[in-house]
Amino acid sequence: MTDFNATASSAPFPMHVSVEQARERWAALLPERELERLPLRAARGRVLGQNLAALVSHPSATESALDGIACREADTLSASAEAPVRLRVVGESRAGEPFGGQVGPGECVRIYTGAPLAAGTDAICPVEQLEEDGQDVRLLRPARPGDVRPEGGDFRAGEVVLRAGTRLTPARLALAAALGHAEVTVRRRWRVALLSTGDEVVELGQPLAPGQVYDSNRVGLAALLDDLGAEVIDLGHAPDSPARLRELLGAAGGADLLLTSGGVSMGKYDFMRDLLMEGGEVAFWRVRMRPGGPALCGRWEGLPVFGLPGNPVSSLVVFQVIVRPVLSGEPLASVVLTAQTPFPALPDKTAFWRGVVEGGGVRAYTQQGSGILRSLGEAGALVVVPPGENIKTGDRVQVVPVM
Ligand code: AMP
Numbered sequence: 553m554t555d556f557n558a559t560a561s562s563a564p565f566p567m568h569v570s571v572e573q574a575r576e577r578w579a580a581l582l583p584e585r586e587l588e589r590l591p592l593r594a595a596r597g598r599v600l601g602q603n604l605a606a607l608v609s610h611p612s613a614t615e616s617a618l619d620g621i622a623c624r625e626a627d628t629l630s631a632s633a634e635a636p637v638r639l640r641v642v643g644e645s646r647a648g649e650p651f652g653g654q655v656g657p658g659e660c661v662r663i664y665t666g667a668p669l670a671a672g673t674d675a676i677c678p679v680e681q682l683e684e685d686g687q688d689v690r691l692l693r694p695a696r697p698g699d700v701r702p703e704g705g706d707f708r709a710g711e712v713v714l715r716a717g718t719r720l721t722p723a724r725l726a727l728a729a730a731l732g733h734a735e736v737t738v739r740r741r742w743r744v745a746l747l748s749t750g751d752e753v754v755e756l757g758q759p760l761a762p763g764q765v766y767d768s769n770r771v772g773l774a775a776l777l778d779d780l781g782a783e784v785i786d787l788g789h790a791p792d793s794p795a796r797l798r799e800l801l802g803a804a805g806g807a808d809l810l811l812t813s814g815g816v817s818m819g820k821y822d823f824m825r826d827l828l829m830e831g832g833e834v835a836f837w838r839v840r841m842r843p844g845g846p847a848l849c850g851r852w853e854g855l856p857v858f859g860l861p862g863n864p865v866s867s868l869v870v871f872q873v874i875v876r877p878v879l880s881g882e883p884l885a886s887v888v889l890t891a892q893t894p895f896p897a898l899p900d901k902t903a904f905w906r907g908v909v910e911g912g913g914v915r916a917y918t919q920q921g922s923g924i925l926r927s928l929g930e931a932g933a934l935v936v937v938p939p940g941e942n943i944k945t946g947d948r949v950q951v952v953p954v955m
């Protein structure tokens with residue numbers, strides 16, 4: 553049995569927002585970042601600051617998609633295994649070394665993948681469909697114009713292929729290189745100050761007394777920020793003391809934003825919440841989602857602050873679902889899979905149940921409490937259940953891979 557009730561439900565609250573509203577309000581707080589020019593290899597994970605147009609066409613000349621011979625399609629239309637067509641081989645076209653002459657009727661040239669088509673030819677016959685016969689080849693089927701890659705068939709010089717705002721993944725870096733760019737204009741990295749809070753939270757490597765817990769959030773969040781290509785300013789860990797918190801918030805100057813963990817819930821010692829409510833500006837407090845309901849967002853002396861809940865599951869889910877899409881400029885990636893178990897809906901919240909992807913479907917992880925840390929290692933997916941829309945076994949469901 554999966555335990556879906558491990559977190560208490562919460563009453564409505566004025567600054568309570570939906571997941572989409574939370575992303576919008578968070579985005580509205582963030583500053584515009586300056587642009588910089590970088591060599592391509594240094595631009596991994598960055599967001600393009602300008603449209604990227606092709607400087608060259610690809611293919612740069614009409615070329616073969618296969619190894620075989622290039623010939624005139626019209627010569628080969630009658631070719632079959634029973635009645636092969638014979639063509640005279642008059643030369644060769646290699647990638648980087650095209651055939652210099654003209655190919656006439658009844659003639660062909662040997663050609664290899666990526667080699668320019670010879671003048672006079674318009675089709676390719678693959679090597680698998682040829683028989684060698686001295687100076688000649690015999691074609692066992694007609695040559696196909698479809699095995700030719702036309703000049704500019706991929707992109708043409710001048711065409712915008714990557715748009716400003718696109719994140720440069722390894723695949724897109726390769727594309728930018730193929731477009732002819734050695735350097736690109738990108739947004740500078742986010743500078744993110746990171747702080748964890750909680751009297752019970754202990755540095756790694758220290759002994760743990762009963763009631764204490766290791767600071768796992770700061771490790772996970774720093775790694776997520778690294779993945780985003782952000783510059784992390786590690787403010788360490790703060791006790792539940794308003795004075796100390798105030799001091800550390802002040803130390804985050806120079807950062808674009810401050811990410812905190814803990815202290816944003818309903819408890820007496822949740823001072824991040826109190827500080828922002830009393831001395832700052834609140835954009836929202838509490839999101840209609842589970843886990844992660846108590847998330848807080850606002851400003852402290854002009855600095856955008858996102859207060860993640862302390863529960864490790866909640867903090868990582870809120871980061872992935874709300875914080876990350878806004879910082880990366882990329883919508884939350886998801887796939888649709890078949891539910892192998894039911895996933896209950898909550899009446900007024902989006903549920904992100906932990907799931908295990910297996911055999912083309914997804915089943916519920918056994919323990920759904922936001923304090924169940926081992927789910928971080930064992931459940932590779934978040935199953936998104938919109939408010940009020942129960943998922944039955946066999947239904948199709950949206951699944952977000954856990955970062
Ligand atoms: P809080 O949001 O501060 O009320 O914390 C909620 C729960 O998360 C408590 O059980 C905390 O012990 C735990 N917690 C808070 N901060 C961290 C952290 N940095 N690493 C691991 N667990 C934490």
Ligand code: MG
Binds near residue numbers: 749750751814815
């Ligand atoms: Mg706390």
